[in-house]
Amino acid sequence: MAESYDLIVVGAGPGGSIAAKTAAESGMKVLLLERSRTPGEKNVSGFGLTSKAYRDFPWLKKMELPSMRVCRKCVGHFLSPPPELDERVCLYSGPSRRISYPEGREFFTVMMLRREFDEYLAGEAVSAGAELRTLSLVTGLVRESGRVAGVLLEGGDEFRAPVVIGADGALSAVARLAGIREKWRPDEVVSVCCIDYSASRERLDWVIDDAAFHGFFGPGIGGNYFMCMAEGVHLGGPGVGNSLVSRLNRRRIKPARELLDTIKAPSCRNLLKAVDAVPREWQAHLLPWLDRMPTNIFGPGVMLVGDAAGLPEPIWAEGVWQAMYSGRLAAEVALEAVDEKDASHASMRRYLERLEKSPVGRDFIGGTQMRNLFELLGDERFFGELTEMAVDLFVAMFMNGQEVHSEAMARFLPILAENLPVLMEVGRIYAPVLLEAYSGAVRDKLQLLKGLGAIFSGMAGTAQGGGKGGSQPGGEAS
Ligand SMILES: Cc1cc2nc3c(=O)[nH]c(=O)nc-3n(C[C@H](O)[C@H](O)[C@H](O)COP(=O)(O)OP(=O)(O)OC[C@H]3O[C@@H](n4cnc5c(N)ncnc54)[C@H](O)[C@@H]3O)c2cc1C
Known part of the structure; x- marks a missing residue:
């Protein structure tokens, strides 16, 4: 039985x-x-x-x-298109102090x-x-x-x-x-390529320490991630939308090809060398990836x-x-x-x-719109322009020791004006995400107002209705 x-x-x-x-x-x-x-x-x-x-x-x-290995710092590498894959911008950051719970303000993830x-x-x-x-x-x-x-x-x-x-x-x-x-429908699932490396714990401690997540982004390579455990490195495919982007753009981008291209980027190659990484396995996994709950x-x-x-x-x-x-x-x-x-x-x-x-x-609120943002990230012209705008704003203005400071600072408005089309495109995509995100809050506020309205009208009705309340406590009291 x-x-x-x-x-x-x-x-x-x-x-x-x-x-x-x-x-x-x-x-x-x-x-x-x-x-x-x-x-x-x-x-x-x-x-x-x-x-x-x-x-x-x-x-x-x-x-x-x-x-x-605890990841307390994240690094974003923004690269120029292949074949150069030159590092144009690099962001290195700890968690934001605005995160709503203590653990989130201490670390991003624990790799294992x-x-x-x-x-x-x-x-x-x-x-x-x-x-x-x-x-x-x-x-x-x-x-x-x-x-x-x-x-x-x-x-x-x-x-x-x-x-x-x-x-x-x-x-x-x-x-x-x-x-x-x-x-799954083809638009509900992606294939993720990864390479698993062994790496020296000592080197990882020196070179990586707690900056255990590196993202490599750029036109032509989409987004790939490099995460470090105590003694190993895991390099993965569409962490930030590689396959997704290619799917949305209906272009024939091959995640495996892009992963291999990322390894050729000097910043990624040097990291792998610096930690004595030795490939031990090529992996491919299916992952459901829906934009609606x-x-x-x-x-x-x-x-x-x-x-x-x-x-x-x-x-x-x-x-x-x-x-x-x-x-x-x-x-x-x-x-x-x-x-x-x-x-x-x-x-x-x-x-x-x-x-x-x-x-x-x-987490699925605004998911469709967020996907549209990724669609733009996959766009070579768009992504390249945004990266160069970031370089201009930061390096040609604040980090500029090559030119007269006041002239460098005066570039702010011209840089924004030059990039207006690309900024408007970001706004066009981002606005619906905001609307979706706030609609819940607005709905909650309306519910609250409705609730308060009901209470007040109930109180007014009770005050006016005198003893008609019958079984209600207010009615009995009156
Ligand atoms: C390359 C890659 C990287 C990822 N990185 C991250 C990350 O960094 N962080 C993160 O949060 N998520 C990550 N994810 C997503 C994460 O791996 C999955 O979302 C997660 O594993 C889902 O957990 P689960 O328990 O639903 O399923 P799974 O982890 O897939 O577990 C399913 C289990 O069921 C067993 N099983 C399957 N069929 C049968 C059967 N018929 N009978 C009995 N047993 C069965 C399997 O052997 C397996 O043990 C990543 C995914 C991929 C592909």
């Missing part, structure tokens, strides 16, 4: 392990199924865990992994290896009481009275539960088997979290915190469904409603 659980979670990535941990901590009997030998084995090598994760999952602060991180999170789920089964590939779903009621493994093992959480990544079998989604993420007895749901955010395609956050929300809804003995479509819908209101859902 099939073994029974309260909850089955498919996939022990960040989304699945957090879902399993949350549910097990609430006393549920949880089965966490992972196809690999160890969690994280098949995932991308290096990544950056955002400070948001430390804010929302404070227990992560005790996590210590050998590959960790996924295989260590995923194993750590799965260990947390097991410590909370979840049962982890590795080498367990889910190939089928059990259905009962029109809803998902369990899973089938390759080899025929069957497990049952009133709720199944699909945390099985970009190519989610659960999404397909549950009939939620057959496959997906809504087809649940069904009777089933919810999708993380990449399986398509939750990486619309600008950087950051997805680990999103997976963790959605995993926790889905587990909370699963717990309610099991308590109420109701895993119907309506019951699972609570997951979507809560996710839409959460920071994960709100």
